[in-house]
Amino acid sequence: MSNTENFVKELADKYGRSRESLMPILQEIVDVQNYVNDEAMVNVARELDLSAAEVYGTASFYSFIETREMGEYIIRVCKTIVCDMKGKEAVLRAIEDTLKVKIGETTPDKKFTLLTTNCLGWCHKGPAMLINNEVFTELTPGKVVDIIESYMHK
Amino acid sequence: MESNKLSRVDYIFRPETNRLDLLKRVMSKDKDDFLLELIDSGLKGRGGAGFLTGLKWKLAKEAAGDKKYVICNADEGEPGTFKDREILDRVAGKVLTGMALCGYIVGADEGYIYLRAEYRFLSPKLNKMMAGINEELKSIGLNFKLGIRYGSGAYVCGEETALIESMEGKRGEPRNKPPFPVTEGYLGKPTVVNNVETFVNTVIIAEIGYHEYKKLGTDSSRGMKLFSISGDCSKEGIFELELGMSLADFVDEFGDGDTKAVQVGGASGFCVPRKKFKETIIGFEGIPTGGSMKIFNSSRSMYNVLHNYLDFFQEESCGQCTPCRVGCQQLYKGIMAVKRRERPATYLDELVKLAETMRFASKCGLGQSVGNAFVSIVENFREEIVY
Incomplete structure (x- = not known):
């Protein structure tokens, strides 16, 4: 058995094999591997007795379940109106300059992926971003560079 | 129509009184009496749609079936709304008590919080609290178990049937209604889906009594409401206000003195220009809101605001039905074409017709409400869209 096969089997044992177990399983795969690759999806399909297309269809619907390779740290900068008004553009530029990537790209060392996302629910403290599940608010270009640098050393 | 005076109140974040005493008191009374009181309190759902909460619970109670579910909709994704996060951060116990109360009344033995992925940082705290409350409920003989499920970044899952689809492990595509979740919800069983703040309100009503509760707000908009206030403000954040105030009073209190427009109810709500502040009432008799209030001053381009909203909608449309999928894209492309002079200004009239058709x-509510922001911004700020 491959590692993925084992891992998916463990998840199915933990969450169950009915259809409503699909989201928790996909979510935990994302927690551990940052994205769900083809091999994982095929294995999930087998464990839950679904077609691989059903699994892919569900996974690809959700913006926090990535099906392409992601970095270890996924940075999601809020682009919705109030964060935009409060300077999210300058924050994004600062991240791009620091990591030398554009929005949607992953650094060559696979450590960071930079994405934008819709309203994070921190409008009164914008601009805001997530790094994986951690929240950062009231960002400035200077502050965001410090945060990214602290993650570089993790 | 008379507006209410703007007044700050403090119920939602008040520390919870004794949970078990409250539940035991409700359990000692007749369920139907409690439902009548809840209906009489006038409480309407706090997510934005405004269905009478007591009636929803009554329908779920009367629905046939031995298995029923309670779901707390914590998929707070409406741009400009952040009050549910604050509730779950500060008084989650009240939300869970409200869910247990609902479970007891409608006869459900399982309840889930559906928490948006963006709020995953709350989950250790919530899980711990839930485990404790599950034990407490057992100790008073209330057969109700709380659990948590997570969203994965899809605005449309705030729509209750999309949320249910997502919980069932499917794409978050809204169902046709009827049947409504109160008769056929999660796994086909009768299900109550209420907003986070709604559950807290039911606990407040059980605490202070429906007579006291009814004294707050107006005839059509009973009670208090949390407002998420952001943008060009003198003060930003979460404020608990009585429903039914005029937008003019609101802007006096929270604006920065140069307010041009207020977007009431988020991207799916309405844009109100300054000339209409006085006549606009915040509540079900005027413009209802899930709590999102975004204030724009005269330095803001309403084209940018509309462009931002349409970018949001064309990304978040689930793509299932053509009017919404294609409509969102065409509105988005359309205003850019007008701005770039590739289309005449009169093309906006075509787009307004499209937005009306989408209504x-x-x-579902996503596609039906895109026209709210679109038409109200284009009608009131046409010159900013064109030039």
């Missing part, structure tokens, strides 16, 4: 041709 009745779309399957």
Whole structure:
């Protein structure tokens, strides 16, 4: 058995094999591997007795379940109106300059992926971003560079 | 229509009184009496749609079936709304008590919080609290178990049937209604889906009594409401206000003195220009809101605001029905074409017609409400869209 096969089997044992177990399983795969690759999806399909297309269809619907390779740290900068008004553009530029990537790209060392996302629910403290599940608010270009640098050393 | 005076109140974040005493008191009374009181309190759902909460619970109670579910909709994704996060951060116990109360009344033995992925940082705290409350409920003989499920970044899952689809492990595509979740919800069983703040309100009503509760707000908009206030403000954040105030009073209190427009109810709500502040009432008799209030001053381009909203909608449309999927894209492309002079200004009138069509041709509230922001911004700020 491959590692993925084992891992998916463990998840199915933990969450169950009915259809409503699909989201928790996909979510935990994302927690551990940052994205769900083809091999994982095929294995999930087998464990839950679904077609691989059903699994892919569900996974690809959700913006926090990535099906392409992601970095270890996924940075999601809020682009919705109030964060935009409060300077999210300058924050994004600062991240791009620091990591030398554009929005949607992953650094060559696979450590960071930079994405934008819709309203994070921190409008009164914008601009805001997530790094994986951690929240950062009231960002400035200077502050965001410090945060990214602290993650570089993790 | 008379507006209410703007007044700050403090119920939602008040520390919870004794949970078990409250539940035991409700359990000692007749369920139908409690439902009548809840209906009489006038409480309407706090997510934005405004269905009478007591009636929803009554329908779920009367629905046939031995298995029923309670779901707390914590998929707070409406741009400009952040009050549910604050509730779950500060008084989650009240939300869970409200869910247990609902479970007891409608006869459900399982309840889930559906928490948006963006709020995953709350989950250790919530899980711990839930485990404790599950034990407490057992100790008073209330057969109700709380659990948590997570969203994965899809605005449309705030729509209750999309949320249920997502919980069932499917794409978050809204269902046709009827049947409504109160008769056929999660796994086909009768299900109550209420907003986070709604559950807290039911606990407040059980605490202070429906007579006291009814004294707050107006005839059509009973009670208090949390407002998420952001943008060009003198003060930003979460404020608990009585419903039914005029937008003019609101802007006096929270604006920065140069307010040009207020977007009431988020991207799916309405844009109100300054000339209409006085006549606009915040509540079900005027413009209802899930709590999102975004204030724009005269330095802001309403084109940018509209562009931002349409970018949001064309990304978040689930794509299931054509009016919404294609409509969102065409509105988005359309205003850019007008701005770039590739289309005449009169093309906006075509787009307004499209937005009106989406209002009745779309399957769910997402597509049906895109026209709210679109038409109200284009009608009131046409010159900013064109030039």
